[in-house]
Amino acid sequence: MELISNLELFQTVFNSAPNGIAVLKSLYDNKDKVEDFSILLFNSCIINWIDNKDYKGKRFSTIFSKIEGTNILEQFIETAETGITANFEQWYGDENGKQCFGFTVVKQDEMLVVTMEDVTEKKHAETALNNALIDAEKQKRLYDSILNGTPDLVYVFDRDYKFAYANKALLSMWGKTAEDSIGRGLIENGYEDWHAEMHEKEIDTVISERKPIRGTVSFPHAELGRRIYDYIFVPVFNEKGEVEFVAGTTRDITESKQAEEKLQQSENRFRKMIHQTPAPTLVLRGDNLVIEQINKHMLQMIGRGEEIIGMRLIDVLPELEGQYVWEQVLKVYNEGIPFDQSEVLVPHNRTGELKDYYYNLAYRPLIEDGEITGMIQVAVEVTQQVVARQKMEESESRFRALVNASSDLVYRMDADWMIMQNLEGEGGLSNSGERGINWLDKFIHTTDLRQAVDLISKSIVEKSIFEMEHKAVNEDDSVRWVFSRVVPILDDQEKIIEWFGASSDITSQKELQNVITESEEKFRQLADLIPQIIWTADPDGFVDYYNSRWYEYTGFEEHEFGDSSWISKLHPDDVYLVSKRWYESVRAEFPYQIEFRLRNANTGEYRWFLSKALPIRDKEGVLTNWFGTCTDIHEQKSTTEKLEILVADRTKELQRSNEDLQQFAHVASHDLKEPVRKIKTFLSRLEEHMEEQLDESSSKYIERIHVAADRMFNMIDGVLAYSKMNADSQKTTIVDLNEVIKNIENDLEIALQEANGKIYFEELPVIEGASVLLYQLFYNLINNSIKFAQENIPPQINITATEQIEAGNKVAIITVEDNGIGFDLDQTGRIFETFTRLNSKDRYEGTGLGLSLCKKIAERHGGSITATGISNKGAIFIITLPFVQKAKDI
Structure with a gap:
């Protein structure tokens, strides 16, 4: 103190x-x-x-x-x-x-x-010493491996001419073991007298003159017979500088010529090795460090060709001068000290622009006759790895920020699943910040304990990720559902040192999942009670569910098929059309409806089915899946065939009646025009007579009479055209539908300009038909697309065509698609009826006869027309027309 x-x-x-x-x-x-x-x-x-x-x-x-x-x-x-x-x-x-x-x-x-x-330096020195001892032991093993692995004869004599060491090659030549040979002299080991005497004198010379001697000798090999050997004896000095032993090596030179050739081959292999090595490599020679050899990987890396061979490296890459890497190149060449370094920054011009690159570099001097004559350079680009690590470091910072922002409970545990640290986040779980608590005690409800222990044991044995949904008890004894995911952290010995985990509250998801499961089960039970086949598909059209009726009818194993396997059950004649129509509906997201035949697995017969499917959308209007049905209509189809026979009989009667009706319609149309014309004439005279006496209301009434009379006149013309459709026959000719559409485009030029509309078509077929009627067919469809365009949206009309075979005949399938106001699916059956109007006549002009005429024209050509649409999304008309007409008049 x-x-x-x-x-x-x-x-x-x-x-x-x-x-x-x-x-x-x-x-x-x-x-x-x-x-x-x-x-x-x-x-x-x-x-x-x-x-x-x-x-x-x-x-x-x-x-x-x-x-x-x-x-x-x-x-x-x-x-x-x-x-x-x-x-x-x-x-x-x-x-x-x-x-x-x-x-x-x-x-x-x-x-x-x-x-x-x-004691840092001391610790480092201890580490270096241990490493040096390990290296020394490795070096000893290396020397032993070399000496016993070489085909050369390696041996050591003591000063009494006895063998102190002999490698495996020498023992093999003698045909003896080391116990029988070591400690014995030359004659005892089988050498001839002259041979033993010669070597003993040479040993004396090495000891006395303290320098090596070399010679050539021939003597027998135990297995190969007499061979010629080249040998060298060298003195081995002790710490006092005295010759303690004489070491020797002997090499078989019988095949000397082959050895020279192998040497040349070795040189060639060296060159090939340079060119075939996967690492970018080059060889420099002389004080100017001229490029002597360079492989393709190095050429690609520096962005040059073989023209640089023979050039100075600094002339090829002048931007290296003054850089750290160039200083190391000169140091290796001048001092002979190898250079190895990872992730060296080397700015250089590879692609016409100076950029930063990172390389793992290895430079070695080439030494010949004790002098440095050049060097070998190996450069492996690691720019991506360095950049990736830098990004990883940035990612680490982001990870910590993410953990801090996470709603999950994040924690670290030791190898025994004891919580060491709660990081951030609550996840709706209790987080008292306790440490040293067993994870099972902290998070697992007793009902889930057995499963958790089994999964943890498996993760420990397999060093795998632990994942589990389980119940957990909160501090207020309430029970919540939790999803836990725990990842093992391994050391360089693949031993688990700790665990990193996250637990999130999934109570609401589990409750919703239970509701969905119950709902799905009720849906499946209800679907299995329905006599029709029920199916669903994902937005891409792949079926993911069938009810039991499908499996009963097709014989498939339940849940075995869920993609496009239904195609194998279709009648071969129906495959193309059904597949095409289905995938067109999927692509356009339009409702699907078609009739086809399915094979019954029990009877082998094909029965007719009507298949319908509707796209199901979420509240944002995004397609989520398809819901479809297949209804057996085989009996109805059979009845229809019988009715067709009756219809054929009645057709003749109806034909005569139709001719009478057509004549009546023709006469009536002409007769009806006259009173309408008189109404228009006298109404005009009345306007002129009372021009100054008419008030605003009277003028409106007269205008409405004009409009009604014009509409009546158009209606009469429509009836006349409709009646003439069946009355007048037309000659068939070869009709190029591309030319037909071009003519219509010219005739509707003003209407298209006013609406800013476009017609898109290409590669339409050339078919037989009545040119006038086909013109009228497509004119009405295109005119309707312009007339029924959406407000402020320019009409876009796409016309495409495909070919297929139906009942042995080649037919053209022509699709006319627009982006107009469309129509509701339930109006599909009425759209081709005579005088049918789906929209207000005050807003859209027309007689209601245009699509009826289209239907008649298609049918007169032996074809058909169908339509589908979605309100405010457009309409699609599909016209089927044969390439060849059966009659010359239609």
């Missing part, structure tokens, strides 16, 4: 110490336990370390904030409480740099005297 009171002397003593010395005073908590230390004195060594002179009276854990995660403070507290001196070493620091310190902690009264020694 007297020494401490003389602070100046004490501080001088402190500051003279080569190691760090600190004097600390214990700080106690409310339970009289040591929790930290107050700093009394630091010597200069510690002050220089922490770079903080304002330390006195502050807590040790505050000044040395990086001790968190170490046991330094705990060791100090143990010495303060027990009085037992502590000696330990501990690494201290963060990712920016770590040092290892040796601590000696001594308790003196109520104080601790701590000596701190920086």
Whole structure:
């Protein structure tokens, strides 16, 4: 205490110490336990370390904030409480740099005297020494492998001419074991007298002259017979510089010529190796570092061709001059020191623009006759990896931000599933911040405990991700559903060191899932009670559900088929049209309806079905799935065929009646025009006569009479045209539908310009038919598309065509699609009826006869016309016309 009171002397003593010395005073908590230390004195060594002179009276854990995660403070507290001196070493620091310190902690009264020694270099030296020992052991194994793996004869003589060592090749040549050979002389090991005498003299010469000798000798091999060998004896010196042993190597040179050839082949292989190695490689020669060899990978990397061979590297890449990488190239060549470094930044011009690239570089000097004559360069580009790591580091920061923003409970656990740290997020779960609690006790309801233990055991054994939906108990004893996902973190030995997990509250999802499951089950039960086949499909048209009726009829295993397997059950004649119509509906998102035949698995017969499907949309109008039915209409179709016979009989009667009706319509139309014409004439005279006497109301009434009379006149013309359709026969000719559409486009030019409309068509077929009638057919359809356009939306009319075979005849399927006001699906059956109007006559002009005429024209050509549409989304008309007419008059 007297020494401490003389602070100046004490501080001088402190500051003279080569190691760090600190004097600390214990700080106690409310339970009289040591929790930290107050700093009394630091010597200069510690002050220089922490770079903080304002330390006195502050807590040790505050000044040395990086001790968190170490046991330094705990060791100090143990010495303060027990009085037992502590000696330990501990690494201290963060990712920016770590040092290892040796601590000696001594308790003196109520104080601790701590000596701190920086042993980082010592630790590094120990590590280097251990590594050197490991390398030395590897080197020994390498030498043993080389000596015993080489075909050369390697051996050692002691000064008495006895063998002290013989490798496997020599023992094999003798046909002896090491026990039978080592310690024995030349003659004892089978050498002839002259041979033994010659080698003994050579051994004496090596010992006396202290230098190697070389020679050639011929002697027998145990298996190969007599061979010629080249040998060399060299002295082996002990630590005193005396020749202790004579080592020798002998090589079979019988095949010397082959050896020379192999040497040449080796040179060629070296060149091939340079060119075939997957890493970008080049060889430089001479003081100017001229490119002697370069493989295609290096050429591609620097963006040049083989014309650079023979050029100086600095001339090829002048931007390297002055850069760090060029300094290393010169250093390797001038000093012969290999250079290896990863992720070296090299700005250079590869694509016409100077950019930054990163490479793993390896430079090796080429040494010939003891002199450096060039160097080999290997450069592997790692720009993507470096950029990826940088992005990963950025991703780490984003990850922490994401965790902080997450609504899930995120946590870390040790290898035994003990919670070490709750990160951020609540997830609707209890999060008291407890540590050291078993995860099972914290999160798993007793009813799920067995399953959780089994899954955890499996994850531990397989080092796999744990995933589980389970119940958890909150602090208020309420039960909630939780989804937990826990990922194992492995060390470089593939050992689990900790677990990273997240748990999210899925109670609402589970409740909704239960409701959906119950709803789906009720739907399936109801669907199985319906006599029709019920099916659903995803937005792309792939069937994902059938009711039991489908499996009963087709014989498929339940849930075995759910894609387009239904095609295999169709009648071959129906496959093309059904598939085309279905995928057209899927693509256009229009309702689907068609008749086709399906094969019964039990009877093998084909029965007729009517299939309908509607697109199901969400509240935003997005297609979510399709709901469809298939109804057996085989009996109705059979009845229809019988009715067709009756219809044929009645047709003759109706034909005569129709001719009478057509004549009547023709006469009536002409007779009706006369009174309408008189109404128009006398109405005009009345206007002229009372021109100055008519008030505004009277003028309106007269105008309405004019409009009604004009409409009546148009109606009479329509009836006349409709009646003449069946009365007048037309000669068939070859009709190019492309020309027909072009003529219509010219005739409707003004209407198209006023509406800003467009007609798109190409590659329409050339067919037989009545040119006038086909013109009228497409004129009415295109005119309707212009007339029934949506307000402020220019009409777009697309006309496409395909071909197919129906009942052995080639037919054209022509589709006319527009983006007009369309019509509701339930109006499809009325749209071709005579005088049918689907829209207000005050807003859209017309007689209601246009589409009826279209239907008659298509039928007179032996074809058909159908329509489908969606209100405010447009209409599609599909016309089927044969390529060849059966009669010349239609």
